[in-house]
Amino acid sequence: MDFKLTEEQQMLQDTAARLVRDAYPFEQREKFSESELGFSAEFWGQLGELGLTAVPFSEDIGGFGGGGVETMLVMTELGRGLTLEPYLQSVIYGGGLLNQLGGDAQKEDLLPQVAAGSLQLAVAFDEPQSHYNLHDVQAKAEAVDGGYRLSGRKAVVIGGHSAGKIIVSARTSGDSRDETGISLFLIDPNAQGVSRRVYPTIDGRKGCDLFLDNVQVGADALLGEIGNALPAMRYQQGRAIAAQCADALGSMDEACKLTLDYLKTRKQFGVPIGKFQVLQHRMVDMQTELEQATSMAILAATFADGEDNDERSRIIAAAKYICARAARKVAEEAIQLHGGIGMTWEYNLAHHAKRLVMIAHQFGDDDHHLKAYAKLMQVA
């Protein structure tokens, strides 16, 4: 066993950390968040220039050939800075789907652009009724002359407002909630029949609901086999979850540091409040949660690109469960230990808290993953 980073991994981490530190002071982050784009085009460009958007892709398309650990390192730093760029959506999730399912032409055309950061992808799998279940798909795709016609609604597509292409799931056969009959399509958000309701999210990002009204796409828009997308959706969501755990890890680490610092400096009753044992123990509990989450984020990262089997699924579910619970606990405790200050918009801790609680609302909450784990749990 060896938990040490290789020299290359260390460099990657340093690069990401430096970049985030320089480009993402909190006041800047607020400005990016409030801008129409919702993030920094410049920072996104820098991620591309430094090759960070290429981390998970193979070397022959200009990538870094990185796996779960490499993306974890980048995501942790992005989380630390509460960055807003659609790295997870585009590079890891969308890029992963394209890489796994794309035909030669699709890959040749699009993957290098995604790796370079010049094309952003978004992933639209949730629907208003689906409640994190990827197989609960009501959007429909009918085969028509030369392609498909899509109708339906996709819910809360993070980064969908700025993506150049959106990967949507739609039913080509079967009933809602059947595990087969689901297909993926790469659609152009500006195509006829596509409309978006764009909104900010409570954790400072932007997303949209996507309305598909008889959207006509060519046969080349189909991603992967017809009717058989679910295994890949689940697999790639697992990678996205591993990355999301790392994102939360960076943010949790920051929230713990800010809180510890506060306990040492805030004085009440003539002493720093960190002198009160009840607060010491709660800080220790936060740190313990952070340790647990770190372990699970590492475990998930090492399995993220592994074989698609029950063990991997189980570990991903466990990681999401542990990290989401830890994230909420850290968020709530951090606010509480800060007192009123922790509740103010002006203070970055409050925004970490929001990001940390919101981890549960993307890719499934702790209940969802607890049930998933229980199903896969080995009983003997």
Added chain:
Amino acid sequence: MNVNYTAEELAFRDEVRAFLKSELPADIAAKVKLGKHMSKQDHERWQQILVKRGWYAPGWPVELGGTTWGPVEKHIFDEECSAFGAPRTVPFGVNMVAPVIIKFGTQQQIDHYLPRILSGEDWWCQGYSEPGAGSDLASLKTRAVRDGDHYVVNGQKTWTTLGQHANMIFCLVRTDPEAQQQRGISFLLIDMKSPGISVRPIITLDGDHEVNEVFFDNVRVPVENLVGEENQGWTCAKYLLTHERTGLAGIGSSKAVLAHLKRIAMKEVCDGKPMLEDPLFRAQVAEVEMQLMAIEMSTLRILAAAKEGGVPGAESSILKVKGTEIRQAITHLLRKVIGPYALPFLEEEMQLGYDGELLHADYSASLAGDYFNMRKLSIFGGSNEIQKNIVSKMILEL
């Protein structure tokens, strides 16, 4: 032993229900139920309806416009109001400063201020906390220096809830800097329009403007605005805090919010079934409902003891801690019900009177923000840690 309400109490409950049914404006109730923000006018409208019925200031002596209700009637009234979606009474005037004025004020102060609270002419806010004085309130630094028949006030208050609407603020100020902490503090009533006062909004993490900073720069306050004796303000402060804390368990509103949770958990689906039929989720709702049942019984036990002549003392701290934990647990579950729709931050949909197209359901836009806003419950009114310190010292004598 009989844990049920008496016949009189039940009759009283029916009376309250009948009143709410006929008098509570439907538009206001709808806003409360959907978690929309109340405007100042909404509060004022409801206040006038209550005043007309003689029920706005139940705790005051009858001759001043109060009622003869005991603690149990007050509890029933609060609970029914929450169940029907009546807005929470803004407590600063009627439930905080008024009892202090009644107990410690001059006849002149009583005659002047109390009618103005009822009529809505005065909107009060609470100037206790300062940047350096939160839990340790007695370390406050805002200074009031006697100059002829005025005090000259300098300093800063913070976290002043709804101070943006207020024309009056009651403040704790330091009048004797030499005296030991709790001594040397006075209780002053200050007109917010006095020259030298400025108010700056603080935006909370949910994007709301509910609290403010209030700055005092050589503000002249007439000496007759002192309540009680100079340097004895801590007595007033403590008296007010016991009044503040009894209502903080918020059982009526927790019950109403729990009912809301169940309603929406029947509407939202997961795997084709209502969320409330998911065994794991249902168990969590059941858990919080049992907790609420227990805290309600505890409240009634404590109130019944108070009715016999005792005053709820440190026990109210137990109610505050547990009651706020339960409320926070419910807002957590509410957020979970709507799944990914907790993410959109739809300021326009949270506005009063928004009638545009909804992204999801009418109840969804405010739920995540509410969850974050409700973190305040365990911070203000004496943080839950401070309440536990009180319980361990006063009840357990540790």
